[in-house]
Amino acid sequence: MPDPKYQRLILKLSGESFVPKGERGISMPEVVDIASQTFKAAQQGVEIGIVIGGGNILRGAQFTAGSASIQEATGHYMGMLATVINGLALQDALESLGCETRLMTAIKMDGVAEPFIRRRADQHLKKGRIVILAAGTGAPFVTTDTAAAQKALELDADILLKATRVDGIYSADPEKDPDAELYTELTYTQVQSRNLRVMDPTAIAHCMEHNLPILVFNYRTDGNIERAVRGETIGTRVVSQLG
Numbered sequence: 001m002p003d004p005k006y007q008r009l010i011l012k013l014s015g016e017s018f019v020p021k022g023e024r025g026i027s028m029p030e031v032v033d034i035a036s037q038t039f040k041a042a043q044q045g046v047e048i049g050i051v052i053g054g055g056n057i058l059r060g061a062q063f064t065a066g067s068a069s070i071q072e073a074t075g076h077y078m079g080m081l082a083t084v085i086n087g088l089a090l091q092d093a094l095e096s097l098g099c100e101t102r103l104m105t106a107i108k109m110d111g112v113a114e115p116f117i118r119r120r121a122d123q124h125l126k127k128g129r130i131v132i133l134a135a136g137t138g139a140p141f142v143t144t145d146t147a148a149a150q151k152a153l154e155l156d157a158d159i160l161l162k163a164t165r166v167d168g169i170y171s172a173d174p175e176k177d178p179d180a181e182l183y184t185e186l187t188y189t190q191v192q193s194r195n196l197r198v199m200d201p202t203a204i205a206h207c208m209e210h211n212l213p214i215l216v217f218n219y220r221t222d223g224n225i226e227r228a229v230r231g232e233t234i235g236t237r238v239v240s241q242l243g
Helices: 028-042 060-064 072-096 118-126 144-154 188-193 201-209 224-230
Strands: 008-013 047-052 101-105 130-134 159-164 185-187 214-218 236-239
Touching: 008 144, 028 047, 028 072, 028 130, 028 224, 047 072, 047 118, 047 144, 072 101, 072 130, 101 118, 118 130, 144 159, 144 201, 159 224, 185 188, 188 201, 188 236, 214 224
Parallel strands: 008 047, 008 159, 047 130, 101 130, 159 214, 185 236
Antiparallel strands: 214 236
Protein backbone atom coordinates (compact mmCIF):
# COMPACT_ATOMS: atom_id res chain seq x y z
CA MET A 1 0.00 0.00 0.00
CA PRO A 2 1.39 3.47 -0.88
CA ASP A 3 2.53 5.70 1.96
CA PRO A 4 0.23 8.55 2.98
CA LYS A 5 0.94 11.83 1.22
CA TYR A 6 0.31 13.88 4.36
CA GLN A 7 1.77 13.64 7.83
CA ARG A 8 -1.09 15.44 9.55
CA LEU A 9 -4.52 16.54 8.43
CA ILE A 10 -7.80 17.93 9.67
CA LEU A 11 -10.96 16.18 8.49
CA LYS A 12 -14.11 18.31 8.55
CA LEU A 13 -17.32 16.29 8.95
CA SER A 14 -20.78 17.81 8.83
CA GLY A 15 -23.41 16.71 11.28
CA GLU A 16 -25.46 15.50 8.31
CA SER A 17 -22.83 12.79 7.72
CA PHE A 18 -24.16 11.08 10.87
CA VAL A 19 -27.56 10.31 9.36
CA PRO A 20 -29.03 9.13 6.04
CA LYS A 21 -29.92 11.98 3.70
CA GLY A 22 -32.93 13.97 4.85
CA GLU A 23 -33.00 12.55 8.38
CA ARG A 24 -32.14 14.05 11.75
CA GLY A 25 -30.56 12.71 14.92
CA ILE A 26 -27.75 10.14 15.01
CA SER A 27 -27.66 6.88 13.06
CA MET A 28 -24.94 4.71 14.58
CA PRO A 29 -24.50 2.60 11.41
CA GLU A 30 -23.63 5.84 9.57
CA VAL A 31 -21.29 6.92 12.37
CA VAL A 32 -19.55 3.52 12.46
CA ASP A 33 -19.08 3.63 8.69
CA ILE A 34 -17.30 7.00 8.91
CA ALA A 35 -15.34 5.78 11.92
CA SER A 36 -14.22 2.67 10.02
CA GLN A 37 -13.02 4.70 7.02
CA THR A 38 -11.20 7.14 9.27
CA PHE A 39 -9.54 4.40 11.34
CA LYS A 40 -8.29 2.68 8.17
CA ALA A 41 -6.84 6.00 7.02
CA ALA A 42 -5.12 6.51 10.38
CA GLN A 43 -3.59 3.03 10.16
CA GLN A 44 -1.62 4.25 7.15
CA GLY A 45 0.41 6.39 9.54
CA VAL A 46 -1.22 9.79 9.12
CA GLU A 47 -2.17 11.95 12.12
CA ILE A 48 -5.88 12.88 11.99
CA GLY A 49 -7.85 15.56 13.78
CA ILE A 50 -11.60 15.72 13.16
CA VAL A 51 -13.71 18.85 13.40
CA ILE A 52 -17.38 18.01 13.54
CA GLY A 53 -20.59 19.90 12.90
CA GLY A 54 -23.95 19.57 14.64
CA GLY A 55 -26.60 20.23 12.01
CA ASN A 56 -28.08 16.74 12.34
CA ILE A 57 -29.19 17.65 15.86
CA LEU A 58 -29.80 21.37 15.59
CA ARG A 59 -28.57 24.59 14.06
CA GLY A 60 -28.64 27.69 16.19
CA ALA A 61 -30.37 29.65 13.42
CA GLN A 62 -33.47 27.45 13.60
CA PHE A 63 -34.20 28.77 17.10
CA THR A 64 -33.51 32.42 16.42
CA ALA A 65 -35.12 33.01 13.02
CA GLY A 66 -38.17 35.19 13.55
CA SER A 67 -38.15 34.67 17.30
CA ALA A 68 -37.11 36.91 20.16
CA SER A 69 -37.36 34.09 22.72
CA ILE A 70 -33.78 32.86 22.24
CA GLN A 71 -30.94 35.26 21.58
CA GLU A 72 -28.85 34.53 18.50
CA ALA A 73 -25.68 33.98 20.53
CA THR A 74 -27.54 31.46 22.70
CA GLY A 75 -28.64 29.60 19.60
CA HIS A 76 -25.02 29.35 18.47
CA TYR A 77 -23.96 27.95 21.84
CA MET A 78 -26.73 25.35 21.55
CA GLY A 79 -25.30 24.36 18.17
CA MET A 80 -21.85 23.99 19.73
CA LEU A 81 -23.25 21.59 22.31
CA ALA A 82 -24.76 19.54 19.48
CA THR A 83 -21.26 19.06 18.04
CA VAL A 84 -20.13 17.64 21.40
CA ILE A 85 -22.96 15.08 21.32
CA ASN A 86 -21.76 14.05 17.85
CA GLY A 87 -18.20 13.92 19.11
CA LEU A 88 -19.13 11.50 21.88
CA ALA A 89 -20.89 9.23 19.39
CA LEU A 90 -17.92 9.27 17.02
CA GLN A 91 -15.46 8.65 19.85
CA ASP A 92 -17.28 5.52 20.98
CA ALA A 93 -17.63 4.31 17.37
CA LEU A 94 -13.88 4.70 16.80
CA GLU A 95 -12.96 3.03 20.08
CA SER A 96 -15.30 0.11 19.33
CA LEU A 97 -12.98 -0.55 16.37
CA GLY A 98 -9.88 -0.50 18.57
CA CYS A 99 -8.82 3.06 17.78
CA GLU A 100 -7.34 5.25 20.50
CA THR A 101 -9.01 8.67 20.58
CA ARG A 102 -9.31 11.89 22.48
CA LEU A 103 -12.34 14.18 22.47
CA MET A 104 -11.40 17.82 23.02
CA THR A 105 -13.80 20.74 23.26
CA ALA A 106 -13.44 24.48 22.83
CA ILE A 107 -15.92 24.94 25.69
CA LYS A 108 -14.74 23.49 28.99
CA MET A 109 -16.79 20.46 30.09
CA ASP A 110 -14.48 18.26 32.13
CA GLY A 111 -17.05 15.54 32.76
CA VAL A 112 -17.13 14.43 29.11
CA ALA A 113 -14.04 15.72 27.32
CA GLU A 114 -10.65 17.39 27.61
CA PRO A 115 -10.40 21.13 27.03
CA PHE A 116 -8.69 22.01 23.78
CA ILE A 117 -5.09 22.97 24.48
CA ARG A 118 -2.95 23.18 21.37
CA ARG A 119 0.17 21.57 22.82
CA ARG A 120 -1.84 18.73 24.36
CA ALA A 121 -3.69 18.10 21.08
CA ASP A 122 -0.34 18.10 19.28
CA GLN A 123 1.00 15.40 21.62
CA HIS A 124 -2.12 13.25 21.21
CA LEU A 125 -1.71 13.39 17.44
CA LYS A 126 1.98 12.51 17.64
CA LYS A 127 1.04 9.45 19.71
CA GLY A 128 -1.25 8.23 16.93
CA ARG A 129 -4.56 9.11 18.58
CA ILE A 130 -7.42 10.44 16.48
CA VAL A 131 -8.38 13.75 18.06
CA ILE A 132 -12.02 14.82 17.78
CA LEU A 133 -12.36 18.59 18.07
CA ALA A 134 -15.85 19.66 19.11
CA ALA A 135 -17.67 22.87 20.08
CA GLY A 136 -16.34 24.83 17.12
CA THR A 137 -14.16 27.73 18.19
CA GLY A 138 -16.01 28.13 21.49
CA ALA A 139 -17.41 31.48 20.32
CA PRO A 140 -20.75 32.32 18.66
CA PHE A 141 -21.12 33.63 15.11
CA VAL A 142 -18.36 31.34 13.79
CA THR A 143 -19.07 28.27 11.65
CA THR A 144 -17.49 24.86 12.14
CA ASP A 145 -15.90 25.29 8.68
CA THR A 146 -13.98 28.25 10.06
CA ALA A 147 -13.20 26.25 13.19
CA ALA A 148 -11.75 23.51 10.97
CA ALA A 149 -9.54 25.99 9.14
CA GLN A 150 -8.36 27.52 12.42
CA LYS A 151 -7.58 24.13 13.98
CA ALA A 152 -5.72 23.05 10.84
CA LEU A 153 -3.54 26.15 11.12
CA GLU A 154 -3.06 25.85 14.89
CA LEU A 155 -2.00 22.23 14.62
CA ASP A 156 0.20 22.67 11.53
CA ALA A 157 -1.85 20.33 9.36
CA ASP A 158 -0.70 19.70 5.81
CA ILE A 159 -4.22 19.83 4.35
CA LEU A 160 -7.86 20.39 5.28
CA LEU A 161 -10.19 17.63 4.07
CA LYS A 162 -13.82 18.63 3.67
CA ALA A 163 -16.08 15.57 3.51
CA THR A 164 -19.36 16.09 1.63
CA ARG A 165 -22.10 13.94 0.11
CA VAL A 166 -21.21 14.97 -3.47
CA ASP A 167 -18.04 14.30 -5.47
CA GLY A 168 -16.43 17.72 -5.01
CA ILE A 169 -17.04 21.36 -5.91
CA TYR A 170 -19.49 21.94 -8.78
CA SER A 171 -20.46 25.00 -10.77
CA ALA A 172 -23.97 24.61 -9.30
CA ASP A 173 -25.73 22.31 -6.86
CA PRO A 174 -25.46 18.87 -8.54
CA GLU A 175 -28.43 17.61 -6.57
CA LYS A 176 -30.59 20.26 -8.27
CA ASP A 177 -28.79 20.86 -11.58
CA PRO A 178 -27.86 17.73 -13.59
CA ASP A 179 -25.69 19.88 -15.90
CA ALA A 180 -23.50 21.17 -13.06
CA GLU A 181 -19.77 20.91 -13.85
CA LEU A 182 -17.42 19.16 -11.43
CA TYR A 183 -14.14 21.00 -10.93
CA THR A 184 -11.00 18.97 -10.26
CA GLU A 185 -8.92 21.95 -9.13
CA LEU A 186 -9.62 25.56 -8.24
CA THR A 187 -7.76 28.46 -6.71
CA TYR A 188 -9.01 30.15 -3.55
CA THR A 189 -9.66 33.28 -5.64
CA GLN A 190 -11.83 31.33 -8.09
CA VAL A 191 -13.87 29.89 -5.23
CA GLN A 192 -14.45 33.40 -3.92
CA SER A 193 -15.12 35.12 -7.26
CA ARG A 194 -17.54 32.40 -8.44
CA ASN A 195 -19.31 32.40 -5.06
CA LEU A 196 -18.92 28.63 -4.75
CA ARG A 197 -20.49 27.92 -1.38
CA VAL A 198 -18.60 24.78 -0.49
CA MET A 199 -17.20 26.27 2.71
CA ASP A 200 -17.74 29.38 4.77
CA PRO A 201 -16.01 32.37 3.09
CA THR A 202 -14.03 33.06 6.26
CA ALA A 203 -12.65 29.52 6.20
CA ILE A 204 -11.57 29.97 2.57
CA ALA A 205 -9.91 33.29 3.46
CA HIS A 206 -7.96 31.70 6.33
CA CYS A 207 -6.70 28.91 4.08
CA MET A 208 -5.79 31.33 1.32
CA GLU A 209 -3.87 33.62 3.65
CA HIS A 210 -1.76 30.73 4.96
CA ASN A 211 -1.61 28.68 1.74
CA LEU A 212 -3.35 25.69 3.31
CA PRO A 213 -4.71 23.36 0.60
CA ILE A 214 -8.28 22.08 0.79
CA LEU A 215 -9.64 18.84 -0.64
CA VAL A 216 -13.41 18.52 -1.04
CA PHE A 217 -14.55 14.95 -1.66
CA ASN A 218 -17.43 12.49 -1.28
CA TYR A 219 -17.11 10.54 1.97
CA ARG A 220 -20.04 8.30 0.97
CA THR A 221 -17.85 6.59 -1.63
CA ASP A 222 -16.31 3.78 0.38
CA GLY A 223 -12.55 4.13 0.76
CA ASN A 224 -12.42 7.80 -0.23
CA ILE A 225 -10.98 8.96 3.08
CA GLU A 226 -8.10 6.51 2.60
CA ARG A 227 -7.66 7.65 -1.01
CA ALA A 228 -7.58 11.28 0.10
CA VAL A 229 -4.88 10.50 2.66
CA ARG A 230 -2.78 8.80 -0.02
CA GLY A 231 -3.08 11.83 -2.27
CA GLU A 232 -5.03 10.05 -4.99
CA THR A 233 -6.93 12.14 -7.52
CA ILE A 234 -10.43 12.47 -6.12
CA GLY A 235 -12.76 15.37 -5.48
CA THR A 236 -11.70 18.98 -5.90
CA ARG A 237 -8.44 20.51 -4.69
CA VAL A 238 -8.38 24.20 -3.73
CA VAL A 239 -4.90 25.69 -3.89
CA SER A 240 -3.16 29.03 -4.35
CA GLN A 241 -2.10 28.41 -7.94
CA LEU A 242 -3.21 25.87 -10.56
CA GLY A 243 -0.74 23.42 -12.03
